[in-house]
Amino acid sequence: MFDLRYDPLDSLALAFQGIIRNFIGGYRMIGSLDLGLKDKVAIVAGGGAVGQGIGNGRAASILLAEAGVKVIVADRDEVLANNTVQMIKDRGGEALGIGGDLTQSNQCKKVVDFAISNWGRLDILDNNIGIASKLSVVDETEEHWDRVMDINLKPMFLMSKYAIPAMIDSGDGGSIVNISSISATRPKGLTVYSASKGAVISLSQAMAVDHGADGIRVNCILPGPVYTPMVYSPGMTDDHRSQRQNASLVQIEGEGWDIGKAVVYLSSNWARYITGHLMVVDGGCSLSAKPRG
Numbered sequence: 001m002f003d004l005r006y007d008p009l010d011s012l013a014l015a016f017q018g019i020i021r022n023f024i025g026g027y028r029m030i031g032s033l034d035l036g037l038k039d040k041v042a043i044v045a046g047g048g049a050v051g052q053g054i055g056n057g058r059a060a061s062i063l064l065a066e067a068g069v070k071v072i073v074a075d076r077d078e079v080l081a082n083n084t085v086q087m088i089k090d091r092g093g094e095a096l097g098i099g100g101d102l103t104q105s106n107q108c109k110k111v112v113d114f115a116i117s118n119w120g121r122l123d124i125l126d127n128n129i130g131i132a133s134k135l136s137v138v139d140e141t142e143e144h145w146d147r148v149m150d151i152n153l154k155p156m157f158l159m160s161k162y163a164i165p166a167m168i169d170s171g172d173g174g175s176i177v178n179i180s181s182i183s184a185t186r187p188k189g190l191t192v193y194s195a196s197k198g199a200v201i202s203l204s205q206a207m208a209v210d211h212g213a214d215g216i217r218v219n220c221i222l223p224g225p226v227y228t229p230m231v232y233s234p235g236m237t238d239d240h241r242s243q244r245q246n247a248s249l250v251q252i253e254g255e256g257w258d259i260g261k262a263v264v265y266l267s268s269n270w271a272r273y274i275t276g277h278l279m280v281v282d283g284g285c286s287l288s289a290k291p292r293g
């Protein structure tokens with residue numbers, strides 16, 4: 001005969017056995033939505049943006065800080081970097097700004113040293129710097145080729161050169177996110193820019209291979225058209241803006257936050273099994289036949 005009387009102590013024992021079984025059997029619940037970013041230290045290279053606008057680097061800086069990361073915002077223009085820092089502080093986050101032309105080796109070293117001297121460790125690097133080009137190889141100048149290659153690639157190389165040893169010393173691996181573009185894989189006439197962003201993809205994958213054994217993950221984001229101060233400040237007509245938006249399969253206009261969220265995800269423990277990955281963040285633009293301006 002079964003004894004159907006309810007005994008609270010039996011229920012407690014059963015619950016406890018269940019928990020133990022789950023731990024032993026490996027069926028443990030993840031238990032929380034914690035991204036594992038609290039008290040990590042990040043550098044965002046190119047984390048400023050014109051005025052109060054939200055560029056990809058500023059968005060990543062603010063969102064990393066909201067996830068509990070201490071953020072060094074580095075930018076050629078220290079005022080722009082400090083604007084981002086103020087936005088983070090206004091939201092209750094921790095950040096420091098630093099100016100420097102990050103095509104220069106000594107400036108990149110200075111930024112990494114700044115992170116270590118202030119917060120004693122380095123875990124995350126968002127290599128966000130990039131400038132555009134417009135022309136074909138026939139019409140492009142040699143000077144602009146050199147400038148685009150210098151600005152779009154050298155800071156990624158130099159910042160990583162100094163950041164990786166600092167991450168290794170910090171003892172908990174690290175995450176590097178390099179910002180490429182869908183223009184690398186689906187060009188639209190920004191030829192030097194496309195070439196530089198293609199090189200960013202190769203650089204990211206080579207770095208992932210080189211430094212995986214050190215626990216350092218290196219991933220690459222390919223944004224589609226994003227409405228950032230860098231693209232709208234020189235002047236963008238409403239028609240051009242609509243064309244960019246309509247190129248998305250879901251008819252969404254990309255914004256800096258979309259790229260910032262991808263940076264946070266790739267930098268977090270949730271992406272611990274992801275390295276050498278190319279993450280396209282473009283609302284489907286690269287699958288659409290529509291021109292994106």
Ligand SMILES: NC(=O)c1ccc[n+]([C@@H]2O[C@H](COP(=O)([O-])OP(=O)(O)OC[C@H]3O[C@@H](n4cnc5c(N)ncnc54)[C@H](O)[C@@H]3O)[C@@H](O)[C@H]2O)c1
Pocket residue numbers: 045046047048049050054055056057058074075076077080100101102103128129130131132151155179180181182222223224225226227228229230231256
């Ligand atoms: N906006 C888009 O539509 C789009 C699309 C695809 C890819 N991207 C890429 O996203 C990245 C960010 O673009 P964004 O439009 O968001 O710009 P952003 O608003 O993030 O601004 C970039 C920042 O980099 C800084 N910078 C430039 N050269 C520097 C240097 N030598 N040293 C230090 N700082 C420097 C600038 O001062 C600026 O504040 C770039 O790599 C860009 O190519 C942008």
